[in-house]
Amino acid sequence: MLRGIYPGSFDPITYGHLDIIKRAAKFVDHLTVGVLHNPAKRPLFSVEERVEMIRQSIKDIPNVSVEAFSGLSVMFAKQKNATVIVRGLRAVTDFEYELQMAQTNRVLSEGIDTLFLTTALDYAYLSSTNVREVACFQGDISKFVPPFVEKKIKEKYS
Numbered sequence: 001m002l003r004g005i006y007p008g009s010f011d012p013i014t015y016g017h018l019d020i021i022k023r024a025a026k027f028v029d030h031l032t033v034g035v036l037h038n039p040a041k042r043p044l045f046s047v048e049e050r051v052e053m054i055r056q057s058i059k060d061i062p063n064v065s066v067e068a069f070s071g072l073s074v075m076f077a078k079q080k081n082a083t084v085i086v087r088g089l090r091a092v093t094d095f096e097y098e099l100q101m102a103q104t105n106r107v108l109s110e111g112i113d114t115l116f117l118t119t120a121l122d123y124a125y126l127s128s129t130n131v132r133e134v135a136c137f138q139g140d141i142s143k144f145v146p147p148f149v150e151k152k153i154k155e156k157y158s
């Protein structure tokens with residue numbers, strides 16, 4: 001059984017993340033979306049809120065689950081018996097950081113490989129940071145996130 005993890009901050013989950021999740025779910029038998037709990041950062045949404053929004057977003061995909069984790073992604077992968085780490089690549093600007101991270105992870109744990117999926121063109125520009133910024137200034141984010149996520153963000157900024 002091939003298991004993968006898709007780690008990230010997901011603050012909040014966007015249609016870009018969802019596209020990666022749906023496509024990655026076809027490559028592995030089971031995919032666990034891992035929401036990083038990073039005490040050093042001050043996210044808009046708590047880790048519980050982020051997990052819940054993802055849970056709603058993936059409810060129709062049978063082989064995908066979500067949970068929070070802290071520490072290293074490779075440790076989380078091992079915990080899940082996963083040998084694949086999924087990451088999305090939007091543009092060349094992502095590449096250097098992602099390459100470094102994948103190589104570091106490979107040194108940390110030889111048995112784990114990073115699988116990069118290029119983001120769908122429709123979402124190549126999209127980031128959680130931009131979604132938060134647009135929402136903060138009351139812009140329309142309906143093209144970026146599912147409706148229940150949009151509602152949650154509006155509540156935060158109201």
Ligand code: PNS
Nearest residue numbers: 007008009010036071072073074101104
């Ligand atoms: O959505 P993001 O913020 O781009 O995700 C980054 C994430 C969470 C995948 C990355 O920061 C991560 O894996 N953090 C956990 C610590 C770790 O394993 N770092 C990689 C070795 S340097």
